[in-house]
Amino acid sequence: MPVPRQVFIAVIGAGGVGKCFLSQLSQLTSNLARSPSAPTTLSLVWLSTSKKAVYHADYKPLGNWESDLEASTSPTLPLPDLASYLEKAPGKAVLIDNTSNQDVADSYPLFLRKGISIVTPNKKAFSSTSQLWRDIFSAASNGTGAGGYIFHESSVGAGLPVLSALKELVETGDQVRKIEGVFSGTMSFLFNSFQPVAGGGGKFSAEVKTAKDKGFTEPDPRDDLNGLDVARKLTILARLAGLEVESPTSFPVQSLIPKELEAVASGDEFMARLPEFDDQMDELKTAAEKEGKVVRFVGSVDVPKGEVKVGLEKFDTSHPIAALKGSDNIIAFYTERYGDNPLIIQGAGAGGEVTAMGVTGDLIKVLRLLQ
Ligand SMILES: NC(=O)C1=CN([C@@H]2O[C@H](COP(=O)(O)OP(=O)(O)OC[C@H]3O[C@@H](n4cnc5c(N)ncnc54)[C@H](OP(=O)(O)O)[C@@H]3O)[C@@H](O)[C@H]2O)C=CC1
Ligand SMILES: N[C@@H](CC=O)C(=O)O
Ligand code: NA
Numbered sequence: 001m002p003v004p005r006q007v008f009i010a011v012i013g014a015g016g017v018g019k020c021f022l023s024q025l026s027q028l029t030s031n032l033a034r035s036p037s038a039p040t041t042l043s044l045v046w047l048s049t050s051k052k053a054v055y056h057a058d059y060k061p062l063g064n065w066e067s068d069l070e071a072s073t074s075p076t077l078p079l080p081d082l083a084s085y086l087e088k089a090p091g092k093a094v095l096i097d098n099t100s101n102q103d104v105a106d107s108y109p110l111f112l113r114k115g116i117s118i119v120t121p122n123k124k125a126f127s128s129t130s131q132l133w134r135d136i137f138s139a140a141s142n143g144t145g146a147g148g149y150i151f152h153e154s155s156v157g158a159g160l161p162v163l164s165a166l167k168e169l170v171e172t173g174d175q176v177r178k179i180e181g182v183f184s185g186t187m188s189f190l191f192n193s194f195q196p197v198a199g200g201g202g203k204f205s206a207e208v209k210t211a212k213d214k215g216f217t218e219p220d221p222r223d224d225l226n227g228l229d230v231a232r233k234l235t236i237l238a239r240l241a242g243l244e245v246e247s248p249t250s251f252p253v254q255s256l257i258p259k260e261l262e263a264v265a266s267g268d269e270f271m272a273r274l275p276e277f278d279d280q281m282d283e284l285k286t287a288a289e290k291e292g293k294v295v296r297f298v299g300s301v302d303v304p305k306g307e308v309k310v311g312l313e314k315f316d317t318s319h320p321i322a323a324l325k326g327s328d329n330i331i332a333f334y335t336e337r338y339g340d341n342p343l344i345i346q347g348a349g350a351g352g353e354v355t356a357m358g359v360t361g362d363l364i365k366v367l368r369l370l371q
Contacts, residue, residue, distance in 0.1 A: 005038070006043060007042055008043050009046075010044075010045060010055075010082065011025075011044065011046065012096070012097050012104055014065075014098070015219070016355075017098045017359070020352035020353045021356040021359050024356050024360040029041075040367070043059065044061055046062075047062060047068070048077075050101075052075060052076060053072065079103065079107040083110050083111050083116065086111070092117070092370045093115075094367075095117070096120065096363065097119075097122050098120070100122055100223075105122055106125070106132065108139075108150065109132075112147035113147045115147055116148045117369075118148060120152050120359070121358060122155065123152075123156075123233065126155055126235070126239070127231075127248050129246070130247070133239060136150060149366050149369050151365055153358040154357075154358030155233070155236055156237060157183065157347075157349050158349050160329060160346075162345055166237060166240050175335060176242075176335050177302075177335060178300060178333075179234075180300035181299070181330045181332050182330050182331075183298075184297060184329070185211075186211045186216045186225075186327070188329060189210075189216055190207045190297075191294070192326065195288070197294055204278050208225070212271070215352050216327050222257060226256070227297075227310050231248035231308075233299070234251075234300075234310060238308050243301070245308060253310045253311070254310060256312075257270075260276075284312070288314045294315055295312050296315055297311070298313050327350045328348060329346065329347065329348075
């Protein structure tokens with residue numbers, strides 16, 4: 001793979017996805033350095049969490065990032081200062097945003113205009129206002145601008161090649177009619193475990209705790225249960241399919257947050273009180289069972305009608321959506337070329353390693369473009 005000789009990498013976020021990414025980055029760095037045709041140095045020069053940062057003013061690569069971060073007492077810099085630091089690096093720079101932070105997402109146009117490329121699984125930038133979407137893609141070189149490149153494959157379906165498939169359908173002139181399926185690893189896991197097709201299943205609140213422990217949920221699981229995580233993904237898909245969607249709250253989204261818990265102050269308090277509402281979820285399950293069906297949390301984009309929706313639906317136990325396992329997503333693209341047999345992408349839709357794979361894959365795309 002022909003790539004530039006030295007690229008400076010800055011990583012924000014070292015949680016479930018961030019840690020897996022850093023380990024994949026170390027593998028990629030070794031592979032590229034050994035490449036006989038074009039040895040390349042990837043220099044990790046910045047790593048930060050919300051509380052602290054590790055970096056050197058002279059761009060010396062970080063040694064052992066885990067112990068460096070542990071030992072650091074330096075607070076992180078404001079985002080414009082990080083952008084200036086990377087702009088002055090003695091080579092091309094790539095920012096990897098492994099947070100779910102809105103302020104970091106809002107700063108992408110600034111980084112891109114300075115020639116810094118961005119790779120991220122963070123949905124916020126691409127699913128907030130359509131103005132932010134326009135600002136990003138009018139700055140990026142893989143949009144209409146002349147700045148850095150930006151890729152965000154893991155923002156939908158984690159590492160599954162969902163965005164690259166959709167872009168290719170659109171760019172090759174196919175007409176996308178409908179996109180539908182299960183878009184949340186958390187929701188998939190919850191309903192597959194709470195109401196498996198074979199019967200039985202655990203308490204809903206206990207499954208939410210397991211999904212959080214497995215690293216499937218957003219940092220605050222309420223962002224999954226309120227349907228907004230799926231709404232964000234559908235906003236991204238709808239925009240890539242050519243629809244104008246103002247925001248993820250501009251279409252119907254069903255929330256699974258009980259009314260009584262809507263105002264609780266913290267995610268921890270929410271998790272502690274969720275078992276009080278297990279009976280309500282059991283009622284939903286029993287009602288579906290009486291019809292010989294199971295409940296699943298799904299979404300769809302109807303392109304010609306300009307309709308996007310997110311919520312619970314009942315499925316026959318023989319339906320492919322009912323038969324999903326673990327945190328699997330299933331995404332069906334109905335298009336002019338594919339006719340009534342949609343192009344289907346299925347597999348793990350959450351988890352640190354698979355999400356980081358999408359991020360690392362995007363970094364490789366950027367490196368190829370920067371050559
Ligand atoms: N987990 C998954 O399966 C998937 C996740 N994603 C996306 O990947 C991203 C990361 O998810 P995940 O790793 O699970 O989340 P975690 O909560 O595990 O990690 C988030 C990390 O971001 C850091 N962070 C938060 N805010 C800031 C900030 N303002 N500045 C610097 N660092 C900050 C946190 O630091 P601190 O600890 O100090 O708060 C933490 O290190 C999210 O956008 C998520 O939506 C996408 C697909 C699948
Ligand atoms: N919380 C999300 C993580 C991936 O986007 C999910 O469960 O799908
Ligand atoms: Na993806």
